[in-house]
Amino acid sequence: MWKPDRQHKKPLYIQIADHLAHRIGCGEFPPGSLLPSERKLAEQLDVNRSTVILAFAELRAAGMIESRTGSGTRVSTSKWGATPKLTPNWRRYAEGGNFLPNVPFLRRIREALLQNPQLIDFASGELAADLAPIQEITKLMSEHQYTSYLGYDNPQGYIPLRQALVTYLSDYRGIKATESSILITSGSQQSLHLIAQCLLAPGDAIAIEDPSYNYSLPMFQSAGLRLFRLPVDEHGVQPDDIRSLYKKHRIKMVFLNPNFHNPTGTLYSEERRQQVLDAASELGLPIVEDDPFSLTAYDGSPPPPLKALDSSGSVLYIGSFSKIAASGLRIGWMVAPHSIVERLADARQQIDFGLSIIPQQVVAQFLQSAYFAPHLERLRAQLQFKRDLTIEALNSELSGLIEYAVPQGGLHLWVKLLPDIPDNKLFEEAVKKGVIFVPGSVYGSDASFVRFTYGRAKAEEIQEGIAKFADALREL
């Protein structure tokens, strides 16, 4: 992001006025649109508010912007729009549409991280940079050519990657699949999106876990689905809850995350897995099994996924490269009956026309390489180490004020706060102190929960981050 140059002989406020004039001239802020507030701009540009006030005065004097008390500062229409030209009411368009905006807290988290990259990050649901197999991938990329073909890919995904996944799924997850039953997607997120948009219709009822994956909630709501919740106890969801939702609301699908559930870390028990499958096959009800974390099982032996036990063909299985290696390649996969794979591959032609070939090649090679197994081993050890650091810090800093279950895999720790503190206040105070996390309310939970993604934080920052969090908590 642009910042004024303090060494430059041009005064800061003139630099800022010039910069804003440029952005206005480029159409980033069209005639009639609202500029960011003086306070916000001052924060973004790291200057005093008075400097922004001076810059705005410059632009006002030039006729470029207009301020009206109580309604902020807008780009003037007379100068830029030259009556009788009408600029579209972009704000109305931005507020229209089918898609609900994301939960405000998630946008606030993104904003806070952009504004201050120094924050100790327990919020982003991904691996820390030092856990990604960067060296291995660099090595593979230097050894292979990636550019023999650069046209549109098969809409179902790059064939050699699907072939590599047939082996991977059989070796690591006990799932028998064929090339034709696999769809490559942009991470789990796109699998979920395609299912919600293409297999369900507005008004359909579905069941999700409570608490549940934060990016899924607005995504399901954007598709017009009615959401019903299945409480997660220490063994998973209860099959009778599924039966009663089916009876009452004719739910059309059940979304589960049985292996180190996000955010609670719960690992479904074997008995519960079987019971859930029995309920599904009794009702002819599809289960979507989201399985991004299982290979992080700290003891090295994740239980078989529902899909591997699924004798009635009830499970759509979703996997991902993001939480076991690198989220930035954006590679995930779905295993499904052929009719479903065909349908989703067809729909995706309207959405993005398939994925880039290069990252698919990289993932195919990595999964088949001798690097993969040792990488997983290192990953598991490191995650367990970070989990232990986090728990140690929490126990020493917040003993008696918190409750949690110790996760046996995954990236997340779900902590119940015994004092009842408003989400929003705790969050802002923690950000001020230099640490960021995801508040429980984002998952549809009570306000008094917090998700710490220890998998994302740097090991050497964990103690300090938890101490800052404890400071914030004590302050309130």
Place this chain on the structure above:
Amino acid sequence: MWKPDRQHKKPLYIQIADHLAHRIGCGEFPPGSLLPSERKLAEQLDVNRSTVILAFAELRAAGMIESRTGSGTRVSTSKWGATPKLTPNWRRYAEGGNFLPNVPFLRRIREALLQNPQLIDFASGELAADLAPIQEITKLMSEHQYTSYLGYDNPQGYIPLRQALVTYLSDYRGIKATESSILITSGSQQSLHLIAQCLLAPGDAIAIEDPSYNYSLPMFQSAGLRLFRLPVDEHGVQPDDIRSLYKKHRIKMVFLNPNFHNPTGTLYSEERRQQVLDAASELGLPIVEDDPFSLTAYDGSPPPPLKALDSSGSVLYIGSFSKIAASGLRIGWMVAPHSIVERLADARQQIDFGLSIIPQQVVAQFLQSAYFAPHLERLRAQLQFKRDLTIEALNSELSGLIEYAVPQGGLHLWVKLLPDIPDNKLFEEAVKKGVIFVPGSVYGSDASFVRFTYGRAKAEEIQEGIAKFADALREL
């Protein structure tokens, strides 16, 4: 795709039965689902229909499948589903959802190309493999590291690519943009999808060109939009048509492709550009300008896009790497007011959680490299050469039976057939002869048009391809 091994001592029908049993066991064809027909399987596997009949008999004898006259062959539920287990009715799910399937002809084209890769391809709307800058990209990839960061990308797109595009847009398209006013997308397709889904609501009316881009039609319909058509004459659409659609239907947006329009090849005249912009600013109506082809202008000087002339801030501009370099990297961009970019970047977190970083790095480097300008020059010369070959072949083979305008840029030739021949018959006959194209009906046009994408065909095959097409035409 799997084919039986003719050298193997196991009889073909047993190989096929084993293969199908494996696919059934893997859940690709769940209990109760329909298997492909004997005729279709025989075609796919390149065997006689009688071989497939024998293979089905094997599976039937093993209780794996059931055939009922008139309703095809299904995977048996008693063997695989073991009553009282119920498999979800996957077919019903596949037929549900918001998303309309693509035009059947587009699916037929995809299928035909998969079945016979030897077809002379005038159908796929992309560059031929030999026009992509494969060597240059290979060289760049060997010179740079791509893996310094492999976490989630900024939802608006990779910052260095947005910076490279600011320069590219200014140098090549006369568009002043800033980093914050650019959104990186998976080709133009995703820009169009995001606009349709996030800025418009079901029931909204929009205007599109007639004929119009083939993948847009179902995509707009899937978003529940009402489509109205603006006829394209040799200079573009008529501004008064826009005004009258606005008056009658309160259209909310106009989608245009003013530079070497797909499929007609039309280049909007300067006067028409200005008139269209005037109509938009008079009505406060947004124009979406899709501009994938302009840099292919054979004379090397494409006219300025609407966006460069847009003094009222009415234009959302869409560009793409696909038609000027390589579609398989899946990189496109949108230039829009900040409020729109922010909205779409937020929504995309629900759809795919951003793009892979690696192809964005590759494109940023290519656009800034010394390879880019010479690549464009070569591309233009080659496309013009292929256009000339196509026209020459058409004139010698079909003189008097066709009409067309000579395109001055782009990849496509839009040909009117004077004899009135049903689309479907001509298409199937041509495929039989070994050549494939897109029939005009796909673009919502009269049946008697054909789009030849000479940019996709190999130069040495053009004469032969057109001759095969002429054969097919004469046969009917």
